[in-house]
Amino acid sequence: MRPMFEPLGYAPAYWRVSEAIRARILRRELVEGQPLPTETELARQFEVNRSTVREALRKLESNGLLGRRRGGKRLYVTRPTREAVGGGLSEAFELHRARVVDVWEALQSVQPGIAGAAALRRTDESLAAIEAAARRFAGRQGEREKAIGDVAAFFDALGEASGNPVFVLLNEPLLRLLTPSLAVIIDRVPQARARIESAQKAIVDAVRARDEAAASGWMARHVRDFRRGYEVAGIPLSTEVGDSLDATVAGVS
Amino acid sequence: MRPMFEPLGYAPAYWRVSEAIRARILRRELVEGQPLPTETELARQFEVNRSTVREALRKLESNGLLGRRRGGKRLYVTRPTREAVGGGLSEAFELHRARVVDVWEALQSVQPGIAGAAALRRTDESLAAIEAAARRFAGRQGEREKAIGDVAAFFDALGEASGNPVFVLLNEPLLRLLTPSLAVIIDRVPQARARIESAQKAIVDAVRARDEAAASGWMARHVRDFRRGYEVAGIPLSTEVGDSLDATVAGVS
DNA sequence: ACTATGATATTGTCCGACAATCCGACAGGC
DNA sequence: GCCTGTCGGATTGTCGGACAATATCATAGT
Numbered sequence: 036m037r038p039m040f041e042p043l044g045y046a047p048a049y050w051r052v053s054e055a056i057r058a059r060i061l062r063r064e065l066v067e068g069q070p071l072p073t074e075t076e077l078a079r080q081f082e083v084n085r086s087t088v089r090e091a092l093r094k095l096e097s098n099g100l101l102g103r104r105r106g107g108k109r110l111y112v113t114r115p116t117r118e119a120v121g122g123g124l125s126e127a128f129e130l131h132r133a134r135v136v137d138v139w140e141a142l143q144s145v146q147p148g149i150a151g152a153a154a155l156r157r158t159d160e161s162l163a164a165i166e167a168a169a170r171r172f173a174g175r176q177g178e179r180e181k182a183i184g185d186v187a188a189f190f191d192a193l194g195e196a197s198g199n200p201v202f203v204l205l206n207e208p209l210l211r212l213l214t215p216s217l218a219v220i221i222d223r224v225p226q227a228r229a230r231i232e233s234a235q236k237a238i239v240d241a242v243r244a245r246d247e248a249a250a251s252g253w254m255a256r257h258v259r260d261f262r263r264g265y266e267v268a269g270i271p272l273s274t275e276v277g278d279s280l281d282a283t284v285a286g287v288s
Numbered sequence: 289m290r291p292m293f294e295p296l297g298y299a300p301a302y303w304r305v306s307e308a309i310r311a312r313i314l315r316r317e318l319v320e321g322q323p324l325p326t327e328t329e330l331a332r333q334f335e336v337n338r339s340t341v342r343e344a345l346r347k348l349e350s351n352g353l354l355g356r357r358r359g360g361k362r363l364y365v366t367r368p369t370r371e372a373v374g375g376g377l378s379e380a381f382e383l384h385r386a387r388v389v390d391v392w393e394a395l396q397s398v399q400p401g402i403a404g405a406a407a408l409r410r411t412d413e414s415l416a417a418i419e420a421a422a423r424r425f426a427g428r429q430g431e432r433e434k435a436i437g438d439v440a441a442f443f444d445a446l447g448e449a450s451g452n453p454v455f456v457l458l459n460e461p462l463l464r465l466l467t468p469s470l471a472v473i474i475d476r477v478p479q480a481r482a483r484i485e486s487a488q489k490a491i492v493d494a495v496r497a498r499d500e501a502a503a504s505g506w507m508a509r510h511v512r513d514f515r516r517g518y519e520v521a522g523i524p525l526s527t528e529v530g531d532s533l534d535a536t537v538a539g540v541s
Numbered sequence: 542a543c544t545a546t547g548a549t550a551t552t553g554t555c556c557g558a559c560a561a562t563c564c565g566a567c568a569g570g571c
Numbered sequence: 572g573c574c575t576g577t578c579g580g581a582t583t584g585t586c587g588g589a590c591a592a593t594a595t596c597a598t599a600g601t
Contacts, residue, residue, distance in 0.1 A: 047553060049346065061382060061530065073582060084555050086339055089584090093302065093343045094350040098376055100383075106298075108563050108583055114383035115376075123351055123368075123376060124457070129314060130353075130367035131453035141454040144401025145394075152393060200384035201394040204377070205458065277314065300584060326551060337586050342553090361552055361594045 048083050053091035055081070060100050060112055071101065071110045121207030128212060129277035135265060136272035138212045143258045145205060146190070151251035152197035154242045161196035162243055168192050169235040182228070183217050189235055196242065212276040213261075220264040227264055234260060301336050306344035308334070313353050313365055324354065324363045374460030381465060382530035388518060389525035391465045396511045398458060399443070403491055403507035404500040405450035414449035415496055421445050422488040435481070436470050442488055449495065465529045473517040480517055487513060
């Protein structure tokens with residue numbers, strides 16, 4: 036029989052408390068940087084026990100809506116940082132068994148748009164940040180880990196330059212998942228560094244010239260090149276991100 | 289002065305407990321659907337109090353790594369659902385003051401790629417789901433809310449058809465933010481429904497024919513059309529998503 | 542095979558307690 | 572004036588125990 040009634044929604048107190056606070060934050064009644072009342076005070080106001088309040092706070096804390104100053108004790112209203120968002124999202128990708136080819140495909144879709152937007156709207160400062168990242172990468176000798184960080188910083192700087200917070204937040208988790216495989220590519224493909232360097236150079240030039248089409252086009256080529264990198268490095272495209280690449284690569288080396 | 293020492297990292301017990309469980313889940317030692325031990329048992333194993341365990345569980349719960357069956361009591365290992373991921377992400381976009389133009393730009397970047405991938409890899413079932421969504425939308429008379437749901441379902445079905453979990457997860461938050469402004473467009477732009485309908489038709493045809501370029505191209509046009517919709521409907525592109533559109537639109541009507 | 546029943550286990554919530562430590566004020570020495 | 576040491580109060584992190592509500596599961600009944 037078709038159900039006649041919805042089940043009575045029962046919401047535990049800790050859930051309702053966390054929703055109440057969340058709603059106030061989203062409605063901007065609690066603004067970033069503002070300290071939250073103490074746990075005891077919240078318990079008094081909501082008329083629940085402090086333990087219940089604490090459970091609610093933990094939920095908001097892990098969503099990145101609440102945070103604390105370094106070494107601090109009290110909680111402050113914050114907005115989810117790139118890192119918090121990126122962490123959660125890349126975790127989700129892993130659990131959904133995304134493969135490197137899936138991440139690559141998403142990058143191929145997103146990055147040209149970011150580069151194009153960056154070319155359109157870059158400021159002198161944001162351009163300088165992009166150039167700095169490219170220069171740092173070009174200057175590296177060895178230092179695999181740092182070189183990878185530079186590549187990520189390059190993409191990040193482009194995201195910032197796009198002036199689009201959506202791009203900034205989407206960028207982070209994709210880059211995070213790219214990182215491990217990038218390490219393998221740099222180790223195993225001798226010409227990888229040179230190719231990345233020249234691609235970055237072309238993109239930087241296009242962004243500097245505010246040439247949207249060129250920036251977008253070069254970025255598309257750059258990302259396509261990554262795929263070749265996977266193939267040359269012997270990373271199966273169907274490898275799941277989050278799987279340790281050591282294993283799959285060990286078999287090839 | 290340049291700091292000489294790293295701050296001593298102190299991690300509260302509830303944090304370490306939640307990280308321990310999270311790590312086991314990511315390492316797939318705890319697999320989806322598996323029930324978690326009871327709180328008392330976890331407290332015994334970690335040698336902490338049950339309250340501490342509960343705080344840790346709330347964190348994982350809000351990350352979507354743990355969930356419970358409808359009306360159930362025990363917690364099960366789950367993977368973050370589209371809704372959970374999308375909710376958190378769109379929340380983050382709002383708090384970062386993303387504007388409709390930002391979301392639109394991201395859609396313009398992502399959706400053609402999704403449509404292209406869907407054309408390449410669609411199965412008969414996933415094609416059927418896309419067609420069904422398009423058909424439902426075309427059949428609507430009035431019923432604004434449901435029509436909007438159909439539009440979202442259309443995009444969602446394309447994401448599924450792409451077979452790329454990254455696309456699926458990225459799609460959700462963008463659509464969620466699109467929804468309110470779409471409602472305004474449908475209300476205020478008479479020809480909107482017809483335009484959407486014909487765009488969907490073209491995309492469906494391209495996906496059915498497995499024509500990647502056509503699917504991608506029509507989708508690009510479709511998304512570009514949304515921007516025109518904003519302008520005709522009198523929605524300022526700089527409106528922040530999450531702001532109630534009633535206010536901004538009221539001033540225009 | 543399905544349903545009703547009841548014992549048991551588990552969660553949600555509360556209370557009270559205490560140690561650690563962060564915070565701000567305040568005093569003293571260079 | 573600025574840095575350092577001290578101190579009391581406020582706040583968090585953690586603990587133990589308690590109890591009602593109810594989900595779960597095995598059992599008995601039809």
